[in-house]
Amino acid sequence: MILEACVSSKQGLTLASKLKIPRIELCQNLQLDGLTPSSELQKIAKNTFRGENFVMIRPHANGFHYNKKDVLKMIKSIHLAKKNNAKGVVFGALKNNSIDFEVNEEILKISKNLGLLCTFHKAIDICFDIEKSTMQLSDMGFDWLLSSGGKKNAEQGIENLKSMVNLKNRKIKILAGGGISSKNCKKFSSIGVEGIHFSIDKKMDLGFNKFQKIINNL
Numbered sequence: 001m002i003l004e005a006c007v008s009s010k011q012g013l014t015l016a017s018k019l020k021i022p023r024i025e026l027c028q029n030l031q032l033d034g035l036t037p038s039s040e041l042q043k044i045a046k047n048t049f050r051g052e053n054f055v056m057i058r059p060h061a062n063g064f065h066y067n068k069k070d071v072l073k074m075i076k077s078i079h080l081a082k083k084n085n086a087k088g089v090v091f092g093a094l095k096n097n098s099i100d101f102e103v104n105e106e107i108l109k110i111s112k113n114l115g116l117l118c119t120f121h122k123a124i125d126i127c128f129d130i131e132k133s134t135m136q137l138s139d140m141g142f143d144w145l146l147s148s149g150g151k152k153n154a155e156q157g158i159e160n161l162k163s164m165v166n167l168k169n170r171k172i173k174i175l176a177g178g179g180i181s182s183k184n185c186k187k188f189s190s191i192g193v194e195g196i197h198f199s200i201d202k203k204m205d206l207g208f209n210k211f212q213k214i215i216n217n218l
Contacts, residue, residue: 006198010044039080075110112141176197
């Protein structure tokens with residue numbers, strides 16, 4: 001099972017390195033649920049973090065609908081992520097609370113052609129039918145899906161996460177995220193998710209011991 005830390009600062013990158021966390025999701029503006037990180041932060045990650053780096057591709061915080069201009073920005077950001085040695089990218093486009101096939105397929109194809117893995121982010125949690133959407137993303141070729149099971153946090157959505165994990169013919173890997181702590185992380189490792197996602201620096205609380213406890217409890 002993979003452990004992924006959401007990182008949005010130089011300090012967070014330093015802590016992730018000290019903890020030897022295997023993978024990060026790099027973004028900025030966590031108060032807006034994460035936007036595309038700056039070129040400067042990506043360069044810092046490239047030079048300081050030795051694990052896998054998945055870069056958030058989200059050009060604005062106004063929902064998850066993207067017009068042609070937004071898509072062009074996202075494509076440019078994907079090429080920048082590749083230049084900065086990203087292992088993967090994290091994105092997700094919706095239309096009327098359902099998967100936007102046109103936009104996702106375009107961005108997915110470009111990302112895959114660059115050799116990048118692709119995570120569909122927590123936009124899944126506002127879809128009308130989360131199980132149907134999970135299988136649609138799986139069939140499209142996404143590698144990972146970050147979700148709190150359609151609820152405010154992953155603990156509240158754990159039954160939905162179980163259902164998603166047990167979907168027949170599912171190929172996409174499930175990454176449980178949202179309110180993960182040292183107190184509840186074992187609950188998710190026992191239901192069959194392929195990964196656990198938590199934030200290192202959302203509140204700029206960089207206590208080493210807190211995150212070490214999560215790692216130790218897994």
